[in-house]
Amino acid sequence: MQFYLAPMEGITGYIYRNAFYKIYGNIDRYFAPFIMSKKLNQKEIRDILPENNQGMELIPQILANRAEDFLAIAKAIESYGYKKVNLNLGCPSPTVTSRNRGSGFLALPKELDRFLEEIFEACPMEISIKTRIGLEDEEEWEGLLKIYEKYPLEELIVHPRLKTDQYKPGTIHREAYKMAAEKSRHSLCYNGDIKDRETYQEFISDFPDTKKVMLGRGLLKKPWLIKKLKGGTEDPVLYKEELKAFHDELLAGYVDYMSGDQNTLYKMKELWAYLGTSFTNPDKYMKKIRKSQRLSEYKIWTDHLFREQELIL
Template sequence: MAEMKFYLAPMEGLTGFVFRNAYQKHFGDIDTYFTPFINNKKMNYKEIKDILPEHNKGMHVVPQILTNRAEDFLAIAKELGNYGYESVNLNLGCPSGTVVTKHRGAGFLAVPEELDHFLEEIFADCPLRISVKTRIGINDAGEWERILSIYEKYPMEELIIHPRVQKDFYNNTPDMDAFLYAVENSRHTLCYNGDICSVDDYKAWIQKMEGKDREHGSGSTAQHTEHMMLGRGILKNPGLVGELMGHAPITKDQFHAFHDDVLKGYLDVMSGERNTLFRMKELWFYFAKYFTEPEKYVKQIKKTQRVAEYRVIVDNLFREQEWKPE
C-alpha cells in the first residue's frame, strides 16, 4: 500500500481551531484538517474565527460548507477564497434530523436530481477546488450506485466516503462493500472514513482492501485509496495517527500536556469559564474512553462550573488512573 495520508474529520463543537492548534503542536502528523461545517449564507463571527488564517498557522486546512443552495455555496466559497483558501469541502453526510428534513447534508441524497443540478452549478462557477464528503444513501446501500454515478460527472478534488446511510446515524458498521464498489467504479481520488479507532481496525481495513486486489490480480485497489479520515478515534486516542504510522503509543503525560493546551486555548479565546467548560465536557465524552476507571471523575467534570475545580479533577484523573489506548 502506498503511503497513507491522514485527515482529521470535521466534528462540530470538537475539532475547531483550538483543538486543531493543540493537536498540531503536540502531534503534527495530520496531513489535512477539515473544519466543522459552515452553514450560513454569510459566515458568522464564530465561523470566521474558525477559518481565520492567523488561527490556522502551519496547518493545511480545508473549510467545509453545508448547504443545498448553489448560490450560498458559491458566496461562501468566494469569501473563503478571499481569506486565501484554495479548496473547500461539501458536506453530504450530516445525518441530523433538522439538517436532513431540509435536504441538506445526507438529506440531499434523498433528491438526486436536485443534487446533480446543484453540483453542476457549483462546479461550473466555484473558483476553489471542491471535495465532497458523503454517506452512501438515506435508507440502504442500493442507493449508492446512482449517487456515485452523479459524482462521477464532476471534477472533484477528492471523494471522502463514510459508508453508512443516513438512517444509520452512527449505528451499525460501515459498509465496506459499498466503499469497494466506489474503489472499482470511481475515477476520483478516494478517502475512507468511518470507525477506524485502533491499529487493529486499520489492519483489518487494509486486509479487506488487499483482499480485493488479490481477487483482481493487481495492486491497484489499495493504491487507489491513499487517504483516510479519522474522527472519534483521534478524540479517544490523540496518538492514534502516530500508532498507525508505526510509532509507539503516546504516554499519559503526553496526553495530559495536550489536554492542558486545549484547555488553555479555549480559555484564551472564549468569554467566560462556562463556555470553556462546555467545550471540555464534550471532549471528555471521548477522552475518558481508555482510562482504567474514569466514571467518578467524568461525573465530577460534568458537574463542575469552575475551571480551577475542573483542573483539580482532571489532574487527579491523570495521576490516579492508568491510560491504555486499545
C-alpha cells in the same frame, strides 16, 4: 497513508486543531466544521482565518443545497486565501436533513446533479465531497456514485453509512466502499469507525489501494492514535505526558478564547465524553469532572485522573 482530521462541529474548531497540531502534528489535512450561512458569522470567520490556522492545511467545508448559496459561501471563503473547499453531503442531523441538506440532499439525486453541475461550472475553487452512501438503502449508492463520476472532484471522502444509520455501531457498508474503490475515477478517502490498530489493519488489508483515511471519534478518544497506527513506540508514560500536554494546551486555548469558567468547562466536558473512555476506571473521575462548576475544581479532578489512572492504548 495520509491521515485527515474529520470535521466535528462544536469540537474540532481552530482551538482544538491548534492544540492538536502543536502536540501531535501528524495530520495531513484538517477539515473545518461546516459553514452554512451566506454571510459568515464571527465564529465562522475566526475558525478559518489563516492566522488562526498557521502551519496546517485546512479545508473549509460548506453545507448547502442551492448553488447560489454554495457559491456565495465559497466566494467568502476564497477571500481568505483558500483554493479548496469541501461539500458536506453526510450530516445526518434531523435539523439539517429535514431541509434536504447534508445527507438529506442524497434523497434528491436529480437536484443534486443539477446543483453539482452549477457549482462546478461557476466555482473557481477546487471542490471535494464528503458523502454518506444514501438515505436509507444501500442500493442508492451506485446511482450517487455515477453522479459524482461526472464532475472533477478534488477528492471523494466516503463515510459508508446511510443517513438512517446515524452513527450506530456495526452499520458500516463495506460493500459500498468496495464499489467506489473499484469503480470510481476519483481520489478516494475512507472515513468511518477507524478507532484502533485492529480496525485500521483490517481496512488496509481489504483496501490496499486507498491512501487516505479520515479519522474522527477515534482521534477524540485517542489523540495518539495516528502515532500508534504509524507503528511508533508504545510508551504509555510518553503517551500520557503528551496527552496531558495536549489537554493543558486545549484548556489554555479555551480559557483565552471563552468568557467565564462555564463556557470553557462546557467545551472540556464535551471532550471528556470521548477521552474518558481511554482511561482505566474512569467513572468516579468523569462524575467529578461533569459536576465541576469551577475551573479550579475541574483541574483538581483532571490532575487526579492523570496521576492515578492509566491510558488504555
